[in-house]
Amino acid sequence: MTTVATTPAVPAGRPAGRKSKPAGGGIGRYLLIRFLLIFPTIFILVSMVFWLMRATGDPITAALGGRLGPEQLAERIHAAGYDRPILVQYVEYLGQIFTGNFGTTISTNRPVSEVLLAYGVATAELAFYGLLVAFIVGIPLGMVAAYFRDKGQDALLRVFAILCYATPVFFSGLLFKLVFAVWLNVLPVAGRATTGSELEMQLLTNPTGLYTIDAIQVAFQAGNTDVLIDVLQHAVLPSLALGLLTAGVFLRLVRTNVIGTLGTDYVDAARSRGVSEFRLVSKHAYRPALIPIITVIGLQIALLLGGAVLTETTFEWKGLGFVLIEFIKARDYVAVQGIVALLAVIVALSNFIVDIIAAIIDPRVRY
């Protein structure tokens, strides 16, 4: 390594880091490379989780250690194949993941994939509402902050953004619960819906598990909008708690980018034509500032999933995060491993999708 290549800090780790072609080297090639990169990411995360969890011993002993006699335990371990060489188990596990088989939970004896499906929809719903709140709060406020740059309003909004980040979801959740559910008594304390509504939704011929959609179905079929209102009321506080966490990030992002675009030539040109300052922010500078947000959403999905674990625990929202904690408490490490592996797949996939969208919108994003 004596001749030092003067490579700038290219986005390494992406094999296209060689930059053999100038930017815009064909979107097809970029798509392919980006797609192939999903696999090492998933592979690394899944392997990491496997080895880390196995470092604690076999799952059967962890789950049933105190409750079964040594012979019974050994029998169960043998039946599940945990007494084989760990490498064999590892390869087998990778093969299973590849075919979508995440194992069977020890505590409830259900296939992990079934658990994932049943609870994943709840998390998806929560994450969707959270993102919605983040958009509605973050983007306009970011534009306002950019418009009032370096003035009092800007300072206030920036402190607000930091506060959004500094407040743990569970603390804001607790405060919301205290104020809106207990003191003002206008919103439900916890859960995804009241038992009555849940029963009504289960009567549907094909419930999706996404309560909003199910409740709309009920509203159409039975003309009963109470269920929909109930479901939406339950969603308000958790979505706010989760959404505000991300809203601060969006606010900052929009502010910085709008300020950046406000300094460009075409904005100067528009200004010289007499376009009002407000219109400059809301029309000219704002659109290009949105592109980076798309890129950020991909990374926000990981943040949202992490936040969802805490939000779900706070609001007893029966999603993946909620059951994850339940399984951890039950020391059911097969289930934990399955859920974490699935989340790894989701994160990798969503990053891929977001990168693709960003590449389609912004031609500069090619390697």
Add this chain to the structure above:
Amino acid sequence: MTSTSDLTVPRKPGLFSRLPVIHQLRQSVGLQRGMLVAGLVITGVFILTAIFAPLLAPYGFSQLRDESGRFGSQQPPSGEHLFGTTVGGYDVLSRVLWGAQTAIFVIVVAVVLSIFAGVVLGLVSGYFGGWLDRVLVVVSDAVYAFPSLLLAIVMSIVISGGRSDLIGGVLAAAISITVVFIPQYFRVIRAETVRIKAEAYVESARVLGASNSRIMFRHVLRNATRTLPLIFTLNASEAILTLAGLGFVGFGIEPTAAAEWGYDLNKALSDVTSGIWWTSLFPGLAIVLVVLGITLVGESLNDLADPRLRGRRRVAQASGLVAETSVVPGGTLVAGPGGLDGLESNATHPDTGLETRP
């Protein structure tokens, strides 16, 4: 380092004014100075609280009774218990104050460990390049993209099986957080190393026959560390949030071993439903305040280091010194709490610094 407005050689500023934070404090104006000062004050109070917790706290963190008997559980704030008592019968005020000590301990251990590991890995990876570099970068990208709290939970299962005594619990929390942070230091140091190793003085050193390790640790490392204080402040706030998150989902430190805010909030979860506010409000506020303070410092330092974000008036002054020290173009929250992706993504997104933390 010199002012560009005149050609006279300026006097070298005194040592005091060249100290990291002091320098920025003098450089800042108006609003930015306000934010920096506010952040420094809050952080200072936090550190002092942590140091003097034994003197400040009216009771011990695991104290359940005094001469006049048991404290009782869920007592509202009163003269004896300014912040009331928890469901377990602990004094809330004392636990909030003692919690500062636990928090700082975890921050220090976590950040020191991750700087160590991250710096060494980043140096080796950036300096030697090759397949090792590729592998490390792919691994760190994968880890970085993963929800940090989940990773910390998995680590904490591995290390302590979930619960532990003071040293074990604090170490488990710290190591769990470390694993989350290593990729960040790794990325920053690696990017710097790749840049620096192309400099002429590194070539010169090599021509003179300096060994690889000497070049790495003497020539490259010393020049690659200037961004570390900034990442340190960013990570410190994230460390507190991760610790609290771990505590909240039940991987906290036992109440008899140490006071931890996240654990207290977890126990306060059911209190809220019955309208008991003091058990959750105070530990929660403690977290928010500390994270706010540290983030304000980090934000201000980053903004001051970025000429595009610094206050408009003094942009010309001293920009040469700091222009390149901005870790996160566009502001730290933009690049994400804990996310320093902006660094490596410059190639793709010229001046936005837009990627955020998982």
